[in-house]
Amino acid sequence: MITQYPEGVLNSWNDSHHFCDWEGITCSPRHRRVTVLDLKSKGLIGSLSPQIGNLSFLREIHLSNNTIQGKIPGEIGRLFRLEALYLSHNSLVGEIPGNLSYCSRLIGLYLGRNKLEGSIPSEFVSLYNLKELAIQENNLTGGIPHFLGNITSLEAISLAYNSLGGNIPSSLGQLKELKSLGLGGTIPPSIYNLSLLANFSVPENRLHGSLPPSLGLTLSNLQLFQISNNFFSGSFPLAFSNASNLQSLEILGNNFFGKLSVNFGDMKSLAYLNVAINNLGSGESDEMSFIHSLANCSNLSFLNLVANQFKGALPHSIGNLSSQLDRLFIGEMDHNQFEGKIPEEMSRLQNLQFLNMRHNQLSGEIPSSFGNLSSLVKLILGNNNLSGVIPSSLGNLKQLALLHLFQNDLSGAIPEEIFNISHMSDSLNFARNHLVGSIPPKIGNLKVLRMFVVSSNNLSGEIPSEIGSCFYLQEIYMAENFFRGSIPSSLVSLKDLREIDLSQNNLSGKIPISLERLPLEYLNLSFNDLEGQVPTKGIFANASAISVSGNSNRLCGGIPELQLPKCPKNNSRNHKVYRGVLKVIISTCSVFSGLLLGSFFIFYWLRRRGGSGKEPSEPILRRALRKVSYESLLKATDGFSSTHLIGIGSFGSVYKGTFDRDGTIVAIKVLNLQLQGASKSFAAECRALRNIRHRNLVRVITSCSSIDFQGNDFKALVYQYMPNGSLENWLHPDAIPQTDEENDEIRNLTLLERISIAIDVASAVDYLHHHCQEPTIHCDLKPSNILLDNNLTAHVGDFGLARLQYGLGSEVTAKGDVYSYGILLLEMVTGKKPTDIMFEGDLNLHNFARMALPDHVMDIVDLTLINDDGDLDTSSNQRLQQARLNCKIECLSSMVKIGVACSVASPQDRMNTTNVVHELQSVKNILLEHETMFNRQRALALGGTILPAFTCIGLIVLALNTVSKLRMVSATF
Structure with a gap:
């Protein structure tokens, strides 16, 4: 068999x-x-x-x-x-x-x-x-x-x-x-x-309660103790010191508090220790004494202390940790408050590959001896109080792929030696310091660098043209400095470049028209001394993605939304316009037949153009910001007024806010810290969003971790505002209260729009699983977490439950996201929520869709996806309409198959997200091809019945166009 x-x-x-x-x-x-x-x-x-x-x-x-x-x-x-x-x-x-x-x-x-x-x-x-x-x-x-x-x-x-x-x-x-x-x-x-x-593994099970004080005595043969991402609380048992056979201890993502008093000295085999995202720490002078005992763990390779309440100075004994240690995390987005100098002894950790000391209160200079950590791949010291100059010895770290020194008090010039690290493939971030000098031409050596950030410093000189040799650059942030000279035309060589911020400098000259050819998603050239004509194609055609304000009114042209003055026109331009008008007049007779077809498309477009969405009136804030204050968020939301409330989630509320400084509209998520898990959600979202960049992920702009005016803890995240709300609103508008304004905007999404949204979401998930710096699992994919921008492009948001896949431990896998995506896709096709009352017993959305394959898909799909309005009742049109309907049914069947394949019960049998993107793109291409052919044939079929009326319409359009151009020529002369 x-x-x-x-x-x-x-x-x-x-x-x-x-x-x-x-x-x-x-x-x-x-x-x-x-x-x-x-x-x-x-x-x-x-x-x-x-x-x-x-x-x-x-x-x-x-x-x-x-x-x-x-x-x-x-x-x-x-x-x-x-x-x-x-x-x-x-x-x-x-x-x-x-x-x-x-x-x-x-x-x-x-x-x-x-x-x-x-x-x-x-x-x-x-x-x-x-x-x-x-x-x-x-x-x-x-x-x-x-x-x-x-x-x-x-x-x-x-x-x-x-x-x-x-x-x-x-x-x-x-x-x-x-x-x-x-x-x-x-x-x-x-x-x-x-x-x-020997193996005690119960991660991700919503377990609660405290651990018994005698745990280490009773389970003395433990080798693996894994209870991550549950709700355990209380102090961690001192008796755990007796678990001398322990190899891996993972308690991250719980609510343990107080002093970590475990003596690890007898755990000779301990290789993995992860106590992150708890509330450990007592404030006592010896609360870090457990570090001394870890020096005896000669096999220790992973140590993670982030997101706790540890304070005080780092003990010098940290340099005595195992020579096998390759990952050390003592700082992240929140909580720990280590202070004092970085111990010189840390330079002994010769096998260290990842060192993260971010977001503490460390002071003093960066030890020059760090240049001896030759195995380092990532060094993160950002958001501290470090001072002095950047040691030139860091140039010795030839394996370094990421260097983050942002938001400190560093001064002096950026050492040229840094630009000799040819393996620097991730990011170089020196933002918000007091650095001076220029960017050396040696930046061209960083040919595989992805992100370069030097915003908010005192750097000067010209932007070197050699930056065009950094062929893999995707993001450049050089705002708030004193750079002068012109924008290098060599940027056109950077075929992957997505974001540029050169605002608030002293740049002059013209904007290179070659920037039109780059796949840019954001460009900020504001507050410089640029002049001349602003291009109109590529990124320059999107007013919400560019900013050129504050350039002393010396810029002109551009798209109308920029509201720039018209550029002076020279004589040769006048002749070109005049010749263009003559060409229009002379060619009138020859385009008569084409005019009939064009007139029809004008008529058809006027009937179908509704619901395209409003153009954004304000630019979205994109550049890296300092942390915003509680006061500024309070003001932006009119005191967190209910009139600004746009959503309520599991751990807080989301408000629409407007910053007075530049009128930027944002979405502000305010955490309700009284809810259990809210602080962990904040930390998880910060952790997940700190390095991910993708066009289909909601962009986090900045965060706020402060206290309110009553002295209570306050945490908030500031996001790019999405004017078209969530996918939930569009799929189920009747189930959600809407304002009159929202009711005007919400309509039925077309099949093509739903396929495009499905591809956007799949692309984001595929990026998170396979292409970002730390593979990330979202853990909460659903329509309410899919937000739509002005063009109905989808952006995945809400990373409050996200998990990073690193080291040993977590049993959460990417296949869980694939399942959620499959259910999401089926919901988009059927219009039914997975919680619909029809689903009970063994019947669920997956089984509902699976049973309809292959011959009964029409019985389950949202009928608005196959019904069309305004079709003329002619025999030829009926044939065209049937062909169109058949194509839609095939496309819907393919979408149902993909949704079912992603949501099967067995994780190993679920579809790969990369394949999902390719399959859906093929479906979209087929639909686009048939729609184009249908419209062309339909227009030809209808031409004979509407010829007299559309001939008049076409002639009127042509006449108005000609008169308009003649007036323009007259005004010029």
Whole structure:
């Protein structure tokens, strides 16, 4: 019943060989009977034959990591000699057969990562030899059975990522031989008494409560302790010092507080320690004494202390940490307040690759000895009080890809040696310091640099033309300096350039017209001394994406929205206009037939142009800002008035705000810090957004972490404002209260618009998973978190639940986002929410869509996507309309297939986001091609019926155009 075996593994299975010689078969030497069937990871496709139950001498079955479908044959229960059954990582369905309990010698049962349903069979209580039970990542229900506590031989249990529900039974505390535990639910105290337990892994399970003070004494054999991203609170047990075998400790994302008093000195094997995003710290003078004990952990390679309440000076003993340490994080967006000088001893950490000390109160100079950390890839010292000059010795860090020294009190020139680091591929950020001097031509050596930031300094001189050799640059921020001279025309060489901010300098000369050819999304040239004509194509055609104000009124032309004076016209230009008018008049007769077709398109466009959205009246603030104050946000929202309220989320409220300084409109998310998890949401969003850049992600402009006028903590994030609101408003306008103004704007999204939005969202998710600096999982994809700009381009927002994938630990995977995206896509196609009242029992949006494939898609789609208004009732038009309808149905079927493929139950079977983007783009291209052909043929079909009327309309349009041009020539002369 194996239908495909692409590796040819079954080629030997024929009568020309004795079956004991077949590949994957082991026989007993005495009886020549089959004892082992081993075909794991061979790419097998098919199902399991019930005849396997006749191999009565079988002791081991190894079929993991294939694509075996169908049910597990109950006949396997006949194999009374069977000791190990490996069927994990396949596509098996149905219930786990209770007959397996007849395999009384079974030691290991591995059924994880399938599609199994139902409950854990009660008959398994008779498997008294069972040591390892792994049935994680299925669709099992019915709770964790109490009888598992009676199988006292169990050494490892893995049941996580099912839908078992309920609590962990206290009877599991009887499993004295248990060494590995992976569960979900509420942890009973008896679990903490399993003295042989080596692996304790319960991340992402919404667990709460405190850990018992004796934990390290009772679980003295622990090697892995992983409880990340739950709701544990209280102090971390001092007795954990006795867990001398520990290799990995991960408690990030909880609510532990107080002094971290654990003595790590006896944990010789500790390699990974992550206590980030808690409230650890006591303010005592010796609260960092645990660092001293970590010096004995010679295998330590990862240490993360960010987002806690640690204070005081960093101990000099930090330089005594393991020579294996390659990642050290002691600062991030919030909380820690380390002060004093950076210990020189840190230069001993020769294998350090990632050092993040951002957002503390460190002072003094950057140790020149940091130039000896030759393995460094990322060095982040931003947002401190560091002073002095940037050590030229940092130029010795030849592996450095990212250097962030922003928002300090650094002075002097940028050392030329920095520009010799040819591996600098990520970003160079020196913003908001007191640096002087010029940018050396050696910047051209940074050929793979992605982002260059020197805003808000005292730099001067010309912008070197050699910057055009940084071929991978995407963002340049050089605002608020004293740069002079012209804008280098060499920027046209930067084919990936997306954002430029050269505002508030002394630049002069003309704006290079070659900038039109770049794929820019933002350009700020305001407050300089530029002159001449402003281009009108490319980025210059988008008033919301450029700023050229404050240039002493010496700029002219440009698009009308910029409200610049007209440029003086020379004589040759007058002749060109005159010749153009003559050309229009002379060619009138020759374009008559084309005019008929063009007139129709004018008529059709006038009828269909509604709902295109308003042009933005204000530029969006794009450049890097200093942190805004509570007072400025209060003023921008008129005291956080309800009239400015535009949304309410899980952890706070979102207001529309306007800054007085330049009239910039923004969205301000104010966290309700009284809600549990709000502070963690703020930290998670800051962490996720600090380095990601993509056209389909909501842009965070700045943040505010302060106190309000009553002395209460205040946290807010400031985002780019999205005038068209959320996708939720457009898909379900009747379910959401709207203002009269919003009701005028909201309409039914067309099929083409929905496909475009789906591609935007998929592109953003694909970037987060595969292309950003730290792979990121959003964890909360839904229509209310998809925001639409003025052009209905989609932007993914709300990263309050996002997870970064680094180091050991978190079980959250990108496949969860893929599932959410699939449900989102199905919601866009069907118009039905996944929480619709029609979905109950086993019927959900995924099954609803899957059952409609392939022949009943029309029964489930949103009918507004296939209905058209204003079509003329002619026989030829009816044929065209039917062809158009057929194309739409095919496109909708493809979208449903993609949505279903992304939301299947088994994570490993879900579609890859890169493939999603390609598939949807193909669907969009087909739809665009058919729409173009339809409009062309429809126009030709209608031409005979509307010829007299459209001839008049066409002639009137031509006459008005000619008169307008003649008036322009007359005014010129």
